[in-house]
Amino acid sequence: MRSAAFAIPGDITTLTGGYIYERRLLEGLRGRGHDVQHIELGDTFPTPTDDHMACAIGALTALPPERALILDGLVYGSIDTAGLAQIRTPIVAMIHHPLALETGLDTATKAHLYKTERDNLALASHVLVPSPHTAQILTSDYAVPLEKITIAQPGTMRPPLPRMPTHPPLILSVGILHPRKGHDVLLAALSRLAHLDWRAAIVGSLHDPVYAEGLTEQLHALGLSDRVDLMGRVAQSELDQLYAEATLFTLATRYEGYGIVFDEALVRGLPIVTCATGAVPQTVPEEAGLLVAPDDASALSRAMETLLTDTKKRETMAKAALRAGNALPTWEDTARKASNVLERL
Template sequence: MSAIAFAIPGDIDLPTGGYGYDRRLLKEWREAGIPARHLALPGAFPFPTADDVALTERILASAGPEETLLVDGLAFGAFPEALAARFGGRIVALVHHPLALETGLDAATAWRLRDSETLALRHARAVVVTSPPTKEVLSAEFGVPPDKIAVALPGTDPAPRTEPRLGAGPARLLAVGSIVPRKGYDVLLAALAQIADRGWLLTIAGSPDYAPATAAALRDAIRDAGFAERIKLAGAVDQDRLSALYASADIFVMPSLYEGYGMVLTEALARGLPIVCTRSGAAADALPDAAALKVTPGDAMALAKGLARLIDAPSERRARADAAWAGAATLPCWRDTARTVAEACLGGGPRMD
């Protein structure tokens, strides 16, 4: 097979880390002359109707025999086994993180997704993951042979440094990510309530549309805590607005309960921001300890202490900002990411040299 048909459910232009990864692969392949195209699958995944499954089968069947079917895990993990088996010899699965590990699922739904993803992965010719921990999970819990899995860490673009602002005034905190249970914004709010006497302002940039009940509960909790003037929910933002938010921040915070990788952490590192985050993904593990204070996911007290420490000590913020800027030089580039995925799909086919 000498070309890639990249099957992705929903709107690829949505501002999420997973879609951002997918968009960037297509861009890098296009620029490198790798034959690749986008196949748009129904947006109902990972909870498709029978009609969605039938339409997905027709879309995949439309791909030419020379095309490897690279299927985003948001869809592939919810494929009925018969669908995965029909195209199994041609499918490479891209798993950002297993569907069953999404926070907030009821037990029955989580088990159903675990079962469907386990069965579907048996039929994939190869699997690409975005971090070594996800490879370990798929091998240990989903029965995927390790030699069948390629790791393609997300790349990071060079970015201008955010100059440390050490003068008077509240510390400007920034969190980035959709408002869903897994992102742990309720834990962040509980942490900030413990340090309400400190000078801080928080902006959360992320869509409220994926989990409306979670977003509504967060808005209510912000109001009830008396933080309406201190916490801004910016919603989904475009790249220019996001860049401006990074440029105006003093501290980056990520309270996630679980991440397959955590691309926003390397984006913050690339701008030289000091970081307070949970140990919830491969990006957190990869951050230099000198740049980031790392706490246990779900521990509001530890998160509060980490934030208070940097708010209270501008000199430490400066030192950690310097360490972040130095660490940014070691980040992988997107061309390397795209090369790894292309090689998993095409084997000895076209290269990105």
């Protein structure tokens, strides 16, 4: 089988959807018999230091032509195009969502990332994406031919614990502490539900320290400290316990190229409240979730109140979520699609 290298910036055990996807894909390809070398690149991508840029180009250009390269999107969209062109092996770009679509970018940075990623994608032998939404953007805005794109939807695993919702109802949100995840909107929405009985947990690795500090300040200013637990990163066993105890899942995201956490909620039979943005409408079935506009705390609050107070609707949506979750692909399915891409290069 085709040997490969998988180049990923930073710590592969980082708890974000993108890193979980790539770690599972690396394990899955090896499980299918591929000799896959893991190359750990500098953790400053997509805004690399000069040293990390030079080291990345050096490591990737040293690969032998027979070893295909799968290159993480944080690097692919920001690495120097002239350096990328020196790589001798066929390149598979792993694009979760275009970097120029990240929340909070200034105009100059957005323009730079768009041009760099568009130019770099022209050098890819093939492109792996997690969703039809990302595929559509790459074809329409980045000039990537559809035949060069394979949609390898993230896989899921069966939950280790049965559902055991607690009282008061637990509202669970999982996403890194970054403006794109909209935790500030969620806190504003929760402040409108003071008349109801609930508690909430926000789980997510520290990504933007300034944003995280602002969330803590907002939490105290809104008087939610005794009802909302801003937990940061937790062990997988603790996260499994929270999913099992939750009554509903919510994420006030401003954009998602896919959103693995929604699949995690579906396989556990959790009704979802989130935002109609990016790939979310394709990921969260209509019968299993209530979708509102991004940055609309009032609408998000009303949707959560509906599921907290309407037991029949909540139970109907929970059953729909579980049905959808049971139909999701496995990580073996994801690895098989990527394996076929490597074999066809």
